[in-house]
Amino acid sequence: MSNSPGYAELSVNGLWKNNAALVQLLGLCPLLAVSGTVVNALGLGLATIFVLICSNTAVSLIRNVVADAVRLPAFVMIIASFTTCISLLMQAYAYELYQILGIFIPLIVTNCAILGRADAFASKNPLLPSMYDGFIMGLGFALVLVLLGAMRELAGTGALFADMHLLFGAGAEHWKVTVFADYPGFIVAVVPPGAFLFAGLLIALKNIIDARIKAREEARKTKPVSGSKRVRVTGTIR
Amino acid sequence: MSLHQVTSPHLTRAGDTGSVMRHVLLATLPGIATLTYLFGWGTVINILWACLLAAAMEAGVMHLRGRPAMFYLKDCSAMVTAVLLAIALPPYAPWWLLVVGVGFSILVAKHLYGGMGYNPFNPAMVGYVVLLISFPVEMTQWAAPIGSVADQPDTLGPLSALLANFSFLSSEPVDAFTMATPLEVFKQNNALMTEELWANVPQFGWLGGYGWEWVNMAFLLGGVYLLRKRIFTWHAPLAMLASLGVMALLFYDGGSSQSLGSPFFHWFSGATMLGAFFIVTDPVSSAVSNKGRLYYGAGVGVLVFLIRSFGNYPDAIAFAVLLMNFAAPLIDHYTLPRTYGHARESER
Numbered sequence: 001m002s003n004s005p006g007y008a009e010l011s012v013n014g015l016w017k018n019n020a021a022l023v024q025l026l027g028l029c030p031l032l033a034v035s036g037t038v039v040n041a042l043g044l045g046l047a048t049i050f051v052l053i054c055s056n057t058a059v060s061l062i063r064n065v066v067a068d069a070v071r072l073p074a075f076v077m078i079i080a081s082f083t084t085c086i087s088l089l090m091q092a093y094a095y096e097l098y099q100i101l102g103i104f105i106p107l108i109v110t111n112c113a114i115l116g117r118a119d120a121f122a123s124k125n126p127l128l129p130s131m132y133d134g135f136i137m138g139l140g141f142a143l144v145l146v147l148l149g150a151m152r153e154l155a156g157t158g159a160l161f162a163d164m165h166l167l168f169g170a171g172a173e174h175w176k177v178t179v180f181a182d183y184p185g186f187i188v189a190v191v192p193p194g195a196f197l198f199a200g201l202l203i204a205l206k207n208i209i210d211a212r213i214k215a216r217e218e219a220r221k222t223k224p225v226s227g228s229k230r231v232r233v234t235g236t237i238r
Numbered sequence: 239m240s241l242h243q244v245t246s247p248h249l250t251r252a253g254d255t256g257s258v259m260r261h262v263l264l265a266t267l268p269g270i271a272t273l274t275y276l277f278g279w280g281t282v283i284n285i286l287w288a289c290l291l292a293a294a295m296e297a298g299v300m301h302l303r304g305r306p307a308m309f310y311l312k313d314c315s316a317m318v319t320a321v322l323l324a325i326a327l328p329p330y331a332p333w334w335l336l337v338v339g340v341g342f343s344i345l346v347a348k349h350l351y352g353g354m355g356y357n358p359f360n361p362a363m364v365g366y367v368v369l370l371i372s373f374p375v376e377m378t379q380w381a382a383p384i385g386s387v388a389d390q391p392d393t394l395g396p397l398s399a400l401l402a403n404f405s406f407l408s409s410e411p412v413d414a415f416t417m418a419t420p421l422e423v424f425k426q427n428n429a430l431m432t433e434e435l436w437a438n439v440p441q442f443g444w445l446g447g448y449g450w451e452w453v454n455m456a457f458l459l460g461g462v463y464l465l466r467k468r469i470f471t472w473h474a475p476l477a478m479l480a481s482l483g484v485m486a487l488l489f490y491d492g493g494s495s496q497s498l499g500s501p502f503f504h505w506f507s508g509a510t511m512l513g514a515f516f517i518v519t520d521p522v523s524s525a526v527s528n529k530g531r532l533y534y535g536a537g538v539g540v541l542v543f544l545i546r547s548f549g550n551y552p553d554a555i556a557f558a559v560l561l562m563n564f565a566a567p568l569i570d571h572y573t574l575p576r577t578y579g580h581a582r583e584s585e586r
Contacts, residue, residue: 186338187372197346 007132014136021144021199022206026113030104031145032195036156039163041149043097044104045142047086049135052114054082056134059122075118076109083108097166113141144202151198156190158183255354259314261469262516265460266321269512272456273325276449277380280329285321287333291340292320299349315354319343322362322516326509326556327369328380335376339365359563360523363556370551378552380419420450421508421552424499454511461515470519473528477535478514478542479505485543498547513542513555523563530566530573537562537569 005013020026030048034040058078066074087105090098098105108114117137122130154160158180164172188194273281296316300307310316323339343365351357370377465472483501491497504510518524518538525534538558545554576582 184373184376187374188368189372191371 049138060130457511474535481539
């Protein structure tokens, strides 16, 4: 297909305009369940990026071979294979984190953001744009996940980047930053209802920024023309 | 002789929000007085501090939303929320506990949902549940009521009570004179028959927990006053108390060590009466029709008993009310009253 969107447009879409987590509200289950700390969020975010890139690549490669009627089962099979890969990889290299994330690693299969991209983009576009779309969509999802994890960890425990050695090895053990010393701990931020609260606040923040941008553009458009003005004499007067 | 003709409306006094809310505030006074008598000045300080916070937050939000702040402050709805939350908190609660609680009540549960009249959940109960989940230690430190323990520490004069609340001002540890609430003791008990429990443990009094029966009586009194003033109808509170009593009766086993408590214990312990007359009757978050309110209140009563008996938390009014708030729109859907002049369902 020759009229696939350019990379700049894909980036804007994936990171902001059509963000999987904030705008499409896809993949909310992992988003809300594992965003309790930065390390959990980052772990699942990276795993999701990996699966999304690989599945988009594979789907794009087979897009002219698989019949339309059976495309969804085929996509799910592909996504499930890559999810198995990442779960085996995590068992090998980040076993403790794998145990903490638990069921949510296998559940990447059901993340509708992934199936959505496979069906809406990768099955209609050539290889390179599909790979890039997978990467940028996954990145947009992972960024929101990490941001949410940071907000909840900070509000819940008063510290940031605890237990980062689960992901980055023993050298990262002292990365923990205690922001508020002597913090009583705000448990609501860590339990699932807190995820809804903070995700809602993030979505509200994005909507406010969008509204501001729109208002500014409107203001720029309607700026009066300086200098001489001509009176319009043709057409109908309303 | 002139015949004085008066046209409608014939109501001489408009029941605006402000007057309703002021009646509710007035009706909490007996309960507040009893709590103060039993637990010292902590409750009063809680209430004053919460009202101050609520007024400031309400005014701030109204300013941000571009509405007239004084108009909304005058209807006292923020005050009612603050007072109800402050009553539910342990006396001598640390100052920041109230900041978080009132903040969640006013900012999140009330104004993020659209403000007065639009909140699907009771704001005071949202604030309470957030605190209960987040700070279980601070939320369960109730002082021992006066007269229940022999070597009673001083009841704290107003000034030292103030210092206890704002604990960064004083070095005196507050938790030295707290004890578990009766509901908690009753729940943890596995060894003693109910009669022995009553005889041996200082937390138990005449009907329910020591002192708590008087607190509940006082709130019952306030509730009867509001009922007489027709601030709300009898449906929701009565249905709640009735269903709580029926549940307790069904599960009553004559007072063994595994007993879940008699109806009287459930009626006169914890926050039952406060819940029945001041929380369940919230016109915004409860069901709308009288029939709907019966179902709504009954649901709260059943849930209170179930959560008290089989849940993890000792008292359950807040959780039960929030769960039934979820269900209120559904109840409204199925209890739509017949419009006057239209046929009944069966006659169509």
